[in-house]
Amino acid sequence: MKYRDAGVNVKAAQNAVKNIRRLARETFSSSVLTDIGSFGALFELQKKYNEPVLVSSTDGVGTKLEIATMTERFDTTGHDLVNHCVNDILTVGAEPLFFLDYIATPKLKEKMIEEIVRGVSKGCKENNCSLVGGEMAEMPDFYKEKHYDIAGFIVGIVEKKKIPDINKVKPGDILIGLKSNGLHTNGFSLVRKILFKKLKLTVEEYVPEIKNYIGEELLRIHRSYFSLLFPLRESEIIKGYAHITGGGFYDNIQRILPHNCSCVIETSTWEVPPIFDFLRKQGNIQTEEMYRTFNMGIGMVLIIDASNKEEFENYLKEKEEDFYKIGLVVEGERTVEIKF
Amino acid sequence: MKYRDAGVNVKAAQNAVKNIRRLARETFSSSVLTDIGSFGALFELQKKYNEPVLVSSTDGVGTKLEIATMTERFDTTGHDLVNHCVNDILTVGAEPLFFLDYIATPKLKEKMIEEIVRGVSKGCKENNCSLVGGEMAEMPDFYKEKHYDIAGFIVGIVEKKKIPDINKVKPGDILIGLKSNGLHTNGFSLVRKILFKKLKLTVEEYVPEIKNYIGEELLRIHRSYFSLLFPLRESEIIKGYAHITGGGFYDNIQRILPHNCSCVIETSTWEVPPIFDFLRKQGNIQTEEMYRTFNMGIGMVLIIDASNKEEFENYLKEKEEDFYKIGLVVEGERTVEIKF
Numbered sequence: 001m002k003y004r005d006a007g008v009n010v011k012a013a014q015n016a017v018k019n020i021r022r023l024a025r026e027t028f029s030s031s032v033l034t035d036i037g038s039f040g041a042l043f044e045l046q047k048k049y050n051e052p053v054l055v056s057s058t059d060g061v062g063t064k065l066e067i068a069t070m071t072e073r074f075d076t077t078g079h080d081l082v083n084h085c086v087n088d089i090l091t092v093g094a095e096p097l098f099f100l101d102y103i104a105t106p107k108l109k110e111k112m113i114e115e116i117v118r119g120v121s122k123g124c125k126e127n128n129c130s131l132v133g134g135e136m137a138e139m140p141d142f143y144k145e146k147h148y149d150i151a152g153f154i155v156g157i158v159e160k161k162k163i164p165d166i167n168k169v170k171p172g173d174i175l176i177g178l179k180s181n182g183l184h185t186n187g188f189s190l191v192r193k194i195l196f197k198k199l200k201l202t203v204e205e206y207v208p209e210i211k212n213y214i215g216e217e218l219l220r221i222h223r224s225y226f227s228l229l230f231p232l233r234e235s236e237i238i239k240g241y242a243h244i245t246g247g248g249f250y251d252n253i254q255r256i257l258p259h260n261c262s263c264v265i266e267t268s269t270w271e272v273p274p275i276f277d278f279l280r281k282q283g284n285i286q287t288e289e290m291y292r293t294f295n296m297g298i299g300m301v302l303i304i305d306a307s308n309k310e311e312f313e314n315y316l317k318e319k320e321e322d323f324y325k326i327g328l329v330v331e332g333e334r335t336v337e338i339k340f
Numbered sequence: 341m342k343y344r345d346a347g348v349n350v351k352a353a354q355n356a357v358k359n360i361r362r363l364a365r366e367t368f369s370s371s372v373l374t375d376i377g378s379f380g381a382l383f384e385l386q387k388k389y390n391e392p393v394l395v396s397s398t399d400g401v402g403t404k405l406e407i408a409t410m411t412e413r414f415d416t417t418g419h420d421l422v423n424h425c426v427n428d429i430l431t432v433g434a435e436p437l438f439f440l441d442y443i444a445t446p447k448l449k450e451k452m453i454e455e456i457v458r459g460v461s462k463g464c465k466e467n468n469c470s471l472v473g474g475e476m477a478e479m480p481d482f483y484k485e486k487h488y489d490i491a492g493f494i495v496g497i498v499e500k501k502k503i504p505d506i507n508k509v510k511p512g513d514i515l516i517g518l519k520s521n522g523l524h525t526n527g528f529s530l531v532r533k534i535l536f537k538k539l540k541l542t543v544e545e546y547v548p549e550i551k552n553y554i555g556e557e558l559l560r561i562h563r564s565y566f567s568l569l570f571p572l573r574e575s576e577i578i579k580g581y582a583h584i585t586g587g588g589f590y591d592n593i594q595r596i597l598p599h600n601c602s603c604v605i606e607t608s609t610w611e612v613p614p615i616f617d618f619l620r621k622q623g624n625i626q627t628e629e630m631y632r633t634f635n636m637g638i639g640m641v642l643i644i645d646a647s648n649k650e651e652f653e654n655y656l657k658e659k660e661e662d663f664y665k666i667g668l669v670v671e672g673e674r675t676v677e678i679k680f
Contacts, residue, residue, distance in 0.1 A: 001623045006530040033393065039583055039595070040395040040429040044500065045385075053373065054394075055380040058440040058493055060477040089380040100398040102442065102491035135491065137400040140529055142487050149482065151442035151475065153398055153493035160384065189480055190346040243379055255379070283341045 006140070012108050013136055019114040024131040027124040031097070032132055041132035043098050043155075051160035055094035058153045059084045062246075063188040064218070069146050070203045071215040074115035075122075077150060080185050082123025083224035084245070085154035087300065090226055091241035091256075092163050093233050094156035096129035104137040105148040116150060127226050129154065162233055167258050169239050173303050173329040175253075175263060176312065177270060178228070179322055180299030182220030186246050187293040191218065194283035210274045217275055225300045228319055237312050240303035244295040251292075253301055253336045262332025266339050270324040273297045287340045303329060346480070352448050353476055359454040364471040367464040371437070372472055381472035383438050383495075391500035395434035398493045399424045402586075403528040404558070409486050410543045411555040414455035415462075417490060420525050422463025423564035424585070425494035427640065430566055431581040431596075432503050433573050434496035436469035444477040445488040456490060467566050469494065502573055507598050509579050513643050515593075515603060515667040516652065517610060518568070520639030522560030526586050527633045531558065534623035550614045557615055565640045568659055577652050580643035584635040591632075593641055593676045602672025606679050610664040613637045627680045643669060 004011075021036040033042035045052065061077045061084070068077045078101065086096050101120050103113060113136060124131045143149065183191065195201045195214060203215030210217055232238060240256030253263060276296050279285065290296060304312050309325075316323045344351075361376040373382035385392065401417045401424070408417045418441065426436050441460050443453060453476060464471045483489065523531065535541045535554060543555030550557055572578060580596030593603060616637065620630050630636060644652050649665075656663045 001530070001534065001625050002629055006533040037595075039431040039581075040397045040434060040496070042432060042498075042503070043394045043396065045392045045394060052385045054383045054385060054437070054495065056383065056438065056440055056473060056493075056495065057380045058442050058473060058475045060442060060444060060475055060479075062477055063479050063482065066481070091379040092382060094380060097394070098396065100396055100493060102398050102400060102493075104400060104489055104491075133396060133398060135398045135400055137402055137489075137491075138529075139400075139403050139489070141406065141532075142403065142484065142489065144482065144484060147482050149444055149477075149479070149489060151444075151477075151491050153396075153440060153442075155394065155396065155495055156380070158382075163382070189478075190341070192481075193346040194341065241379075255377075285341050289342055 009108060012110055013138065016108060016110045016113040016136060019110065020117045020134065023117050023121040027121055027129065027131040029130045032130045036133060041098070043130065043132060049157060049159050053158050053160050053163065055089040055092055055156045055158055056154065057085050057088040058151060059088065060149065060151045061185050063192060064185050065148065066188065066192055067203065067215060067218045071219060073219060074112050075119045076219050076221055078116045078119025079123040080222040081150055081152040082120055082127060082129065083222045084185055085152050086127045086129065086224045086226050087243045089154055089156040090229060091243055092158055094158040095230060096127050096154055096156045098130045098132040098155055099124050100132060100153045101134040102151040103134065103148065104139050104143065106140055106143040106145065108136060108138040127224055164238060164240055166240050166256050169256065169258050169261055169303050169329055171261060171329050171331045172306050173239065174306055174309055174325055175265065175327040176302045176304060177298035177324040177326040178225060178300040180295045180297055181223040182217060182275060184222040184295055184299055186295065190283065190293060191279060194279055199282055207278065209278045223299055228321060232315065237304055237308045238302050239305065242301040244299055244301060248292040248294060249338060250336045254334055256303060257334045259334060260331065261329050262335040262337065263327055263329050264337045264339065265327035269326045270297060291338050298326065301326065349448060352450055353478065356448060356450045356453040356476060359450065360457045360474065363457050363461040367461055367469065367471040369470045372470045376473060383470065383472060389497060389499050393498050393500050393503065395429040395432055395496045395498055396494065397425050397428040398491060399428065400489065400491045401525050403532060404525050405488065405490070406528065406532055407543065407555065407558045411559060413559060414452050415459045416559050416561055418456045418459025419463040420562040421490055421492040422460055422467060422469065423562045424525050425492050426467045426469065426564045426566050427583040429494055429496040430569060431583055432498055434498040435570060436467050436494055436496045438470045438472045438495055439464050440472060440493045441474040442491040443474065443488065444479050444483065446480055446483040446485065448476060448478040467564055504578060504580055506580050506596050509596065509598050509601055509643050509669055511601060511669050511671045512646050513579065513669040514646055514649055514665055515605065516642045516644060517638035517664040517666040518565060518640040519662055520635045520637055521563040522557060522615060524562040524635055524639055526635065530623065530633060531619060534619055539622055547618065549618045563639055568661060572655065577644055577648045578642050579645065582641040584639055584641060588632040588634060589678060590676045594674055596643060597674045599674060600671065601669050602675040602677065603667050603669050604677045604679065605667035609666045610637060631678050638666065641666065
């Protein structure tokens with residue numbers, strides 16, 4: 001018996017690594033000292049920080065992967081993964097340094113792995129992040145057929161003094177919402193239940209209410225806010241960043257409220273994209289549950305001082321970025337009130 | 341419809357996070373600036389390095405997880421994961437800084453997650469590594485029932501000048517083998533095929549040839565070599581470290597051979613533990629394939645200069661560590677020759 005008789009093909013893995021190596025090299029900054037395939041990836045730290053703080057995060061794409069499987073399009077989820085991680089560390093003002101991915105499949109298919117990593121590589125390039133390593137796990141008998149899982153790990157860096165201090169948040173501060181690009185990567189188990197189990201739709205179907213094909217709409221790439229917001233790091237305009245992911249508005253905005261503050265959000269201040277209304281109606285979901293699960297068209301919420309409103313708005317206009325003043329910080333005990 | 345109707349229970353996740361937070365805090369060094377549950381984990385870098393190089397690695401445990409599922413024992417695989425990652429970055433002389441885990445399950449069970457993270461926490465404490473974050477993904481419909489997957493991500497640090505330079509490896513250097521603790525985390529798809537599909541054994545079965553129960557033997561924890569070898573970092577005795585993982589002796593030792601060197605390994609120099617012989621016989625596996633797949637009782641291979649042999653041996657004896665002089669570096673073109 002050979003190892004490949006057990007469903008594991010070391011040779012296929014070696015071929016896949018060749019493709020990955022090529023895609024990863026395209027992302028390397030001059031700090032990367034090793035090629036893909038070493039035991040450990042070496043990344044030399046630059047000297048520009050006085051008190052360097054490393055910021056790390058790990059994420060998956062959740063069951064959005066199922067849509068990739070259904071559409072047999074594998075080059076988007078890796079991009080989602082990077083952007084999700086980048087946004088997470090951006091919430092403390094960090095710039096990305098490097099990224100690693102973990103890909104697990106029931107059977108290693110070189111082409112599919114290459115597609116996945118192409119997405120990761122694209123995301124890394126977009127965010128000035130080096131893809132320094134990863135792991136491919138071939139796990140026969142674990143995943144259901146055609147299924148796979150990916151996880152991403154990011155490390156960024158921030159000057160200690162530049163980390164936003166949520167204790168500076170105070171009543172009267174303004175909540176600014178920035179547009180998401182569709183569902184991003186949350187709530188997909190519920191989405192699948194509504195669209196595929198209840199409505200029996202397919203990914204090829206065109207839905208007039210959302211003016212899009214289901215597959216295309218669901219695979220829209222999780223947007224990164226790095227290139228938009230990172231240039232502001234020296235200005236200290238942004239007091240808090242809430243990346244609207246799992247747990248929706250309630251859990252994520254609460255994280256950036258100090259003990260003596262609450263916030264009130266007016267949902268009438270922005271237009272919720274049609275996909276969310278479609279899901280709410282078809283799934284018969286209560287509005288509050290929607291805001292606990294989905295981003296509702298707002299992928300990042302920022303808290304700024306009212307005195308900086310004009311400067312910040314001018315900056316966003318200059319960048320041709322749509323934005324919404326979605327609410328206010330008020331006195332309270334860390335509650336997120338949403339007015340529908 | 342609510343999110344939990346789709347098989348996702350945000351509340352269960354929040355409860356699990358409480359347990360994780362407690363276990364993670366036990367591992368925190370003074371460099372950790374955030375608690376578990378932040379968007380990004382903050383780790384302040386100490387100033388003791390002149391030219392700091394970050395070393396990162398990601399790994400899974402592969403289908404060793406299946407054994408955890410069969411025995412319903414979930415507190416060992418996390419420990420495996422940490423030790424595997426620690427050994428990977430130790431190969432460039434790095435000390436661990438922090439660790440993140442990714443856990444994906446079809447249905448989130450608080451107790452199981454706590455057990456998994458207990459193993460991770462134990463491994464982190466053993467290796468002076470802070471468990472700073474992680475992600476739990478509840479992925480209904482993805483994994484087969486009772487299955488789950490975990491991935492780990494480590495970041496360590498090394499002084500640039502202390503990174504072993506494989507170009508110093510030369511003919512006449514000695515290969516020292518250090519004992520593994522059983523199978524570690526590789527070759528489990530083949531192991532499962534032989535023991536469970538072919539021989540129809542169960543994890544409860546006692547096998548006289550290996551003097552152990554199957555479940556216990558297979559779940560032995562991947563050994564970390566950090567506490568043994570890290571004290572030698574200033575001495576520069578170790579010219580190269582090969583962590584014997586996927587790809588066995590051939591692929592892993594080749595990685596630390598410079599272009600003008602090969603090595604010859606004499607398998608008669610150590611006693612291969614009975615589990616490997618049992619697998620070879622029962623699986624009718626060629627000996628070469630065994631050394632390409634398993635660690636064969638040697639979890640770490642080190643290359644040292646012949647002139648340092650005595651000093652190194654004395655150090656290992658002082659630490660009560662068994663070791664084997666398993667081979668020699670010779671002139672050649674990066675081939676690993678194994679004499680059976």
